[in-house]
Amino acid sequence: MSDTNPIFVGMDLGTFKTSVASSTGYRDVLQTAVGWPKDHIARTMLGRDVVFGKDLVEHRLALDIVRPFEKGSLKYVEAASTGMSADQIKRHQLATRLIIEYAVARVRPEPGRPIYGVIGVPSRASMVNKRFIMEAASAVFDGIAVVSEPFTIAYGMNRLSDALVVDIGAGTTDLCPIYGVYPSDEEQVTIPLGGDHIDEELEKTLQATYPDVQASRNMVREMKERYGFVNSVSESAVVNLTINGRPRPFDITEPLKSACRVIVEPLVEAIRDMIGKFDPEFQARLRQNIILGGGGSQLKGLDRVIEQGLVEFGGGKVTKVPDAAYAGAVGALKLAMGMPAQGWTQLRASTAATASTPTTPTTTTEKHSLAV
Known part of the structure; x- marks a missing residue:
């Protein structure tokens, strides 16, 4: 350079x-995401042609968001x-x-x-x-x-050897083995499953459980980010939702758990399949050094559930990144x-x-x- x-x-x-x-x-x-004012009234109110960041949420009704x-x-x-x-x-x-x-x-x-x-x-x-x-x-x-x-x-993270990184994003989940060199495309896996799919499932499950409840996709996403979990918990997830404009508390613990768990089985299966492609000696090292990253890594109990899914394959150790953002x-x-x-x-x-x-x-x- x-x-x-x-x-x-x-x-x-x-x-x-x-x-x-x-x-x-x-x-x-x-x-x-990017937002464009829907009409000249919105453009006059916002005072700009393109909107980014926090204003996308605050002014979303006045914007075409991509x-x-x-x-x-x-x-x-x-x-x-x-x-x-x-x-x-x-x-x-x-x-x-x-x-x-x-x-x-x-x-x-x-x-x-x-x-x-x-x-x-x-x-x-x-x-x-x-x-x-x-x-x-x-x-x-x-x-x-x-x-x-x-x-x-x-x-x-300086984990450049004997590691398996699982990056759970909103649209996709990526798996990448690390063994001291940059991995080839063939060694990496992307599965079309992530946080967006949990949001969709939670929206459907809430509608089935509480048919009259009103909840936007943004509200559903916030519920997942605040309370999302995949294992057994002692606490209940109770949120205020509206019916015909009137707020009431609702227990969303079971719908939330059901929605969050949609990614568990395909994720564990993908991890097993990837590890199984390597030599047995290297398989053991990979299982003991699995790193979860991305926003989806923050689901409570996901690291433990993955470890449970690896027990019959010799066990494993899963670590979440310290700062997913x-x-x-x-x-x-x-x-x-x-x-x-x-x-x-x-x-x-x-x-x-x-x-x-x-x-x-x-x-x-x-x-x-x-x-x-």
Whole structure:
């Protein structure tokens, strides 16, 4: 890297939330969403054309809100399989670019200083998906590396050997074995299951249990984040919900547990399958070093339930990341700051080779894309 005094940025571009950390000391978490005023009245009230962050919740009734990665669309699955029209895809692409630009702008980079960033994506994101992220980020980064989200978690925790990282996001869950080198795509797994699916299940279960209750998707998500659990608990989850506009307390303990457990069986099965693909000696080490990351890792009792599911396979030990909100971004930042100059050039060369275009030496003025 020939640029001097660059700013490094680590970004976990999540389905529901994006976290960012920079070498300037800045950290933040924002919704992975963009809102556009529905009409000129909303535009006049808001005083702007595009809305981000907390204002998305406060003014959601006045906004057309786009979550570009909902259920993995554009970031994990191919655009053609999302069922979206060409205009919708373009709108999602624009939303992605605006989110990245907004997140980097909040780092408040000094004019003239180059910005190098590492962005985390699902384990099995295709080259098309990675290139889409790189193109969206090209306006604000002088160099980017697109890497597996679980790998950034492991890198940030210095767990670079004999570990299995399970990153439970809103739209997908990623599994990545770590054994001292960057894992190949074939060794990683992404399953289309995460927090969004729990929200949908909880919404349906609440409707079946209390047919007259009124609860929005945002309310359902807040219930899950505050009370979500998968094991037996001694406490009840009681929340105030409305019927015909009148608030009343409701016990949601059983509906909540039932909804949260929809991810348990497929998650345990995926862990078993991945571990089973390695040599028996390595299997034992992986089972004893399973790391849970992502927002879904915070479900109470999930680590213990996974351990119970591994008992007949020799047992295991599951550890939750200490800071689920920033683990991916901090690891991505650490990876960016520790990357040697030749590493950036090499990554760029591999991307260029994939795109069948000639490579040239990096200069201080040219923008370049880097993909792992």
